[in-house]
Amino acid sequence: MAGLLLRRLRDLVVILLIVGTMMFFVIRLIPGDPAIAILGPTARPEDVEALRQSMGLSGSLWEQYLSWLGNVAGGDFGSSITYHAPVVGVVAEHFVPTLTLAVISTVVSFFVAVLVTSWNAVSPRNPVARALNLLSSLGMAIPDFWIALILVLVFAVSLRWFPSSGYADLFTDPVAGVPMLVLPVVCLVIGQSALFTLTLRESVLGELPHTYLRTARVKGLSERQVMLRHVLPNALMPLITQLGSNFAMMVGGIVIIESIFVIPGLGSLLMGAVSTRDFPLVQGVTLFVALMFVVVNLIVDLSYALLDPKVRVS
Amino acid sequence: MNVLKSLRAGLVSVAAASALLLSGCAGGATSSSPSSSADAGTPVRGGGLVVAVPTDPQSLDMVANPGQVTAHIGNMLYEKLFEVDKTFTARPMLVDTYKQSDDRLTYTFRLRAGVTFQDGNPLTAADVVASLERWLKSHVTGQQVAADVKSLKATDDTTVTLELKKPRYPLIDELASPGAEVYEAKNLKGVPATGFAKEGAVGTGPYKLKSWDIGQQVVLERYDGYKSRTEEDWGGQAGAKHAYLDTVTYKVVADQDAVVNGLQTGQWAHAMPGDDQYTPLKNNPAVVVSNLAGANQNVLIPNFNQGSKFSDVRARQALNLLMDKPALNAATGGGPDLTAEVGALVSQDNKGLYSTAGDDVYRQHDPNKAKELFAQAGVNAGDTVRILTSSSYPQFSQWAVLLQDQLSKIGIKTKIDTYDFPTMLGTITKDPGGWDITTLFFNAALTSPSQMPALTLGAFNGSGSPELAKLIEDYNAATSPETARTLMDQLQAFVWQQFPVITISQSKLYAAYSPKLKGYDTFYRVFWNSWLQK
Numbered sequence: 001m002a003g004l005l006l007r008r009l010r011d012l013v014v015i016l017l018i019v020g021t022m023m024f025f026v027i028r029l030i031p032g033d034p035a036i037a038i039l040g041p042t043a044r045p046e047d048v049e050a051l052r053q054s055m056g057l058s059g060s061l062w063e064q065y066l067s068w069l070g071n072v073a074g075g076d077f078g079s080s081i082t083y084h085a086p087v088v089g090v091v092a093e094h095f096v097p098t099l100t101l102a103v104i105s106t107v108v109s110f111f112v113a114v115l116v117t118s119w120n121a122v123s124p125r126n127p128v129a130r131a132l133n134l135l136s137s138l139g140m141a142i143p144d145f146w147i148a149l150i151l152v153l154v155f156a157v158s159l160r161w162f163p164s165s166g167y168a169d170l171f172t173d174p175v176a177g178v179p180m181l182v183l184p185v186v187c188l189v190i191g192q193s194a195l196f197t198l199t200l201r202e203s204v205l206g207e208l209p210h211t212y213l214r215t216a217r218v219k220g221l222s223e224r225q226v227m228l229r230h231v232l233p234n235a236l237m238p239l240i241t242q243l244g245s246n247f248a249m250m251v252g253g254i255v256i257i258e259s260i261f262v263i264p265g266l267g268s269l270l271m272g273a274v275s276t277r278d279f280p281l282v283q284g285v286t287l288f289v290a291l292m293f294v295v296v297n298l299i300v301d302l303s304y305a306l307l308d309p310k311v312r313v314s
Numbered sequence: 315m316n317v318l319k320s321l322r323a324g325l326v327s328v329a330a331a332s333a334l335l336l337s338g339c340a341g342g343a344t345s346s347s348p349s350s351s352a353d354a355g356t357p358v359r360g361g362g363l364v365v366a367v368p369t370d371p372q373s374l375d376m377v378a379n380p381g382q383v384t385a386h387i388g389n390m391l392y393e394k395l396f397e398v399d400k401t402f403t404a405r406p407m408l409v410d411t412y413k414q415s416d417d418r419l420t421y422t423f424r425l426r427a428g429v430t431f432q433d434g435n436p437l438t439a440a441d442v443v444a445s446l447e448r449w450l451k452s453h454v455t456g457q458q459v460a461a462d463v464k465s466l467k468a469t470d471d472t473t474v475t476l477e478l479k480k481p482r483y484p485l486i487d488e489l490a491s492p493g494a495e496v497y498e499a500k501n502l503k504g505v506p507a508t509g510f511a512k513e514g515a516v517g518t519g520p521y522k523l524k525s526w527d528i529g530q531q532v533v534l535e536r537y538d539g540y541k542s543r544t545e546e547d548w549g550g551q552a553g554a555k556h557a558y559l560d561t562v563t564y565k566v567v568a569d570q571d572a573v574v575n576g577l578q579t580g581q582w583a584h585a586m587p588g589d590d591q592y593t594p595l596k597n598n599p600a601v602v603v604s605n606l607a608g609a610n611q612n613v614l615i616p617n618f619n620q621g622s623k624f625s626d627v628r629a630r631q632a633l634n635l636l637m638d639k640p641a642l643n644a645a646t647g648g649g650p651d652l653t654a655e656v657g658a659l660v661s662q663d664n665k666g667l668y669s670t671a672g673d674d675v676y677r678q679h680d681p682n683k684a685k686e687l688f689a690q691a692g693v694n695a696g697d698t699v700r701i702l703t704s705s706s707y708p709q710f711s712q713w714a715v716l717l718q719d720q721l722s723k724i725g726i727k728t729k730i731d732t733y734d735f736p737t738m739l740g741t742i743t744k745d746p747g748g749w750d751i752t753t754l755f756f757n758a759a760l761t762s763p764s765q766m767p768a769l770t771l772g773a774f775n776g777s778g779s780p781e782l783a784k785l786i787e788d789y790n791a792a793t794s795p796e797t798a799r800t801l802m803d804q805l806q807a808f809v810w811q812q813f814p815v816i817t818i819s820q821s822k823l824y825a826a827y828s829p830k831l832k833g834y835d836t837f838y839r840v841f842w843n844s845w846l847q848k
Binding site: 030031032033034036037038039040041042043044045047050051053054055081082083084085090093094149152156157160163164165166167259260261262264268269272274275276277 | 369370372373378379380452454457506507508509511512527528529530565566567568569571572575576578579581706733734735736737738739740741742743744754767770771773774
C-alpha cells in the first residue's frame with residue numbers, strides 16, 4: 001500500500017509538471033493579450049504595457065515560465081488577473097459547487113444503478129424492472145442539455161416546484177440550497193445512472209453463470225442473499241472504475257449544466273478564464289483538475305484493494 | 315474614451331466584453347416608462363431587489379475596468395463632481411457651486427458640505443484631487459483631458475482648483491463621464507494598474523458594498539449616512555437619490571435562457587436580456603419591457619494601415635456604397651424597436667451631441683459605383699478581402715457573412731477569420747497590416763468627442779490624422795454651445811468622408827423587469843428611487 005502511494009505521488013509530480021508546462025505555453029501562444037482584453041482596442045500602447053507589467057506578463061516567455069515554476073514550487077499559484085484574488089482561493093470557491101454536484105449525483109446514480117440492476121437480476125420477469133432496464137438505454141441516448149431544458153421548462157417555469165437556476169451553499173443555507181440542486185442533480189443522475197446501470201448489468205450477467213453461485217444456493221441462500229453477498233461485490237469492480245473516471249470528469253467541470261443552471265463551478269470558471277486570457281487562473285484550474293484526476297484514480301485503485309482480496313494479496 | 319461591450323455577454327463575460335462595454339455614463343429614461351415615479355404610487359421602504367447581470371464585475375474600480383457591469387454597480391456606489399441627467403447634460407453632484415475664470419482657464423469647485431464616504435469619513439478636497447489625478451493619469455478619457463491640465467490642487471478642505479493650459483469646452487461634461495468617480499484618497503495609495511481590491515470600493519453613493527461572492531453575486535445595502543441632493547426632476551444619474559430598497563443583489567447569470575426563465579419565475583426582478591428575447595418578453599404580460607436611453611453603435615472598421623487596400627479612401631468609400639445597411643439590419647438587428655438606422659456617433663437621446671451630418675452618405679447604396687471605386691483603389695474582381703471577426707458576439711460573424719455575400723456579388727472574394735474576442739483583438743494588434751475589415755460595437759451614450767471611439771481609433775486601425783486632431787482641438791476650444799454643435803457636425807461629417815468606421819446602425823438597449831418594481835427610471839441598472847411594491 002505504501003509503495004502504491006509513493007508511486008502515485010511520484011506520478012502526480014510528473015503529471016502536474018507536464019500539464020502545467022503545456023498549459024503555460026499553449027495559453028500564451030494563442031493570440032490575445034489580457035491587457036488589451038481589459039483596456040479595449042483604443043488603449044494607448046504605453047497603458048497596455050503598464051498593465052502587462054502590473055500583471056507580471058513582462059519579460060521573455062522563458063523568464064515568465066521559470067518565474068512561474070519557481071512560484072508554484074513554493075506554493076504560490078499567483079493571482080487571478082480578472083478576479084484580483086489569489087488563484088487558490090478563486091479555484092476553491094468554484095470547486096465547492098462542482099464538488100457538491102458531482103458527489104451527490106454520483107452517489108445517487110450509484111445507488112440507482114445498484115437497485116435497478118439487483119432488482120432486475122432477482123426478478124428478471126418483473127415488468128417494471130424490465131422497463132427500467134430499457135430506460136437505461138434511453139437515458140444514455142438523451143443529451144444532458146436537452147434534459148436540463150425540459151426539466152426547467154416543466155418543473156421550474158410551468159409547475160414552479162423548483163427554482164430554474166441558482167446555487168446556494170448546502171452547509172450554510174440548506175433551505176435555499178437543496179431546492180436549487182434538485183434539477184441539476186436529476187439531470188446528471190439520468191445520464192449517469194443509465195451508464196452505471198448498463199455497466200453493472202453487463203458485469204452482473206458475467207457473474208451469474210459462475211459455479212460458486214450454485215454452491216451458495218445449495219447452502220440455502222435466497223436469491224436476494226446470493227445477489228447481495230456474492231454477485232454484487234464481485235460485479236462492482238468495473239462500475240468502480242467507471243464511477244472513478246466519471247467522477248473525475250465531473251470534478252473537472254460540467255460546463256453546460258453549470259451554464260444552464262447558473263452554478264458558479266469550475267467549468268464556467270475555466271471558460272471565463274480562457275476567454276479573458278486570465279493566464280494564472282487557467283493554469284491554476286487545469287493543475288487542480290489534473291490533481292483531481294490523479295487523486296480520484298488513486299482512490300479507485302485503493303478501493304480495488306478493499307473490495308477484492310486478490311488485489312490485496314498481489 | 316468609452317467603448318461599449320454588451321455581454322457578456324454573459325459571458326460571458328466577460329472581460330473581453332469589458333473592453334467594449336464601456337461604462338455607463340449612459341443614462342436617461344424614456345418618458346413612457348411604465349413604472350416612472352409619477353404613476354408608480356407611494357414609495358415603499360424595504361425589501362431586496364435581485365438583478366441578473368451577464369458577468370461578474372471582476373473589479374469595482376471604474377478606472378481600471380471599463381466594463382458595463384462594473385460601471386452599473388459602480389454608479390450605485392460612487393459619485394462624481396458632476397453627473398449626467400436624463401438628457402446627458404452634466405449636473406452638479408458632489409459639487410455645490412463652481413466658477414470659471416473669465417479667461418476660462420481656472421475652475422474652482424466648492425464641495426457640498428456634510429457628504430461622507432460609506433465608511434463614515436467626510437469627503438474632502440484631497441479625496442477629489444487624488445481621484446482626479448488618477449483619472450487624468452490612467453483613464454482613457456482623463457488622459458486626453460490631462461494634456462490640457464496645468465495643475466490640480468486642494469485649496470482648502472472643501473475647495474478644489476483646476477487650472478488649464480488652454481480653455482477646454484467639454485471639461486465639465488468629461489468630469490461627468492465614467493472613470494471620474496471620487497474615491498477616498500487613502501484607498502488609492504499604491505493601487506496597481508489592475509485596480510484596487512474590494513476593500514477600496516468605498517464611495518459616497520446611496521448604496522454600499524455588503525458582500526461580493528466572486529462569480530456569483532454582488533450585494534449592495536443602503537448607506538444610511540447618504541446625503542442626497544434635493545433636485546427631484548433631473549433623472550439619469552443626477553439629482554435626488556432615495557434608497558428605498560434595503561439591498562440590491564446583482565446576480566451573475568450568463569446563460570440567456572436562464573435569464574429569461576429566472577425573470578418568469580421571479581428569481582430576479584430585473585434583467586437586460588439579448589435582442590432575440592425582446593419580442594417574446596414584450597408579449598409576456600408578467601414582465602414589463604422598456605427601452606433604455608442610449609444605444610450601441612454597430613460598426614465595420616476598415617484598416618487604414620499599410621498592407622491593407624482599405625488604406626485608400628476610395629476602397630472605404632466603395633465599402634460604404636456596397637453595404638446594404640437595411641438588409642444587414644434586417645438580418646441581424648432586433649427589429650424596429652431595437653434598431654435605429656442612423657449614422658450618428660452618439661445616441662439620439664443625447665441632445666447636445668446628436669447630429670445628422672453625413673446621414674446622406676450613410677444612406678448611400680450603389681454596388682455599381684462601389685465596384686468602380688474598388689477598382690480605382692486596386693481591389694479588383696478575384697481579389698481577396700480579409701475580414702477578422704469574433705464569435706463572442708454572434709452579430710459580428712453575421713455581419714461578416716452578409717458582407718461576404720455582398721462583396722461576392724461584385725466578384726470580390728473574402729476570407730473570414732472568426733476568433734473569440736481577445737484573440738481577434740490580439741491578432742489585429744500583432745499584425746496591423748494583416749487584415750482589411752473588422753467588426754465592433756461601441757457605447758453611443760457619450761458626453762464629449764474625446765470619448766467617441768470613431769474619433770480615437772488611431773492606435774487600432776491607423777485612422778488618426780492631423781485633420782481629425784485639429785477638429786477635436788477646435789471642438790475643445792469652442793466657446794458656446796452653438797459653436798460646439800457646428801464643430802460636432804463637422805466631426806461627424808469628417809467621419810463620413812474618411813470612414814474610420816462605417817456605421818451599420820445603432821442598437822437600442824432594453825430592460826425586462828417585474829411589474830412589482832416601481833420608480834425604476836429605465837436607467838440601466840441604477841435602482842435608487844426604485845422600490846418593490848408589496
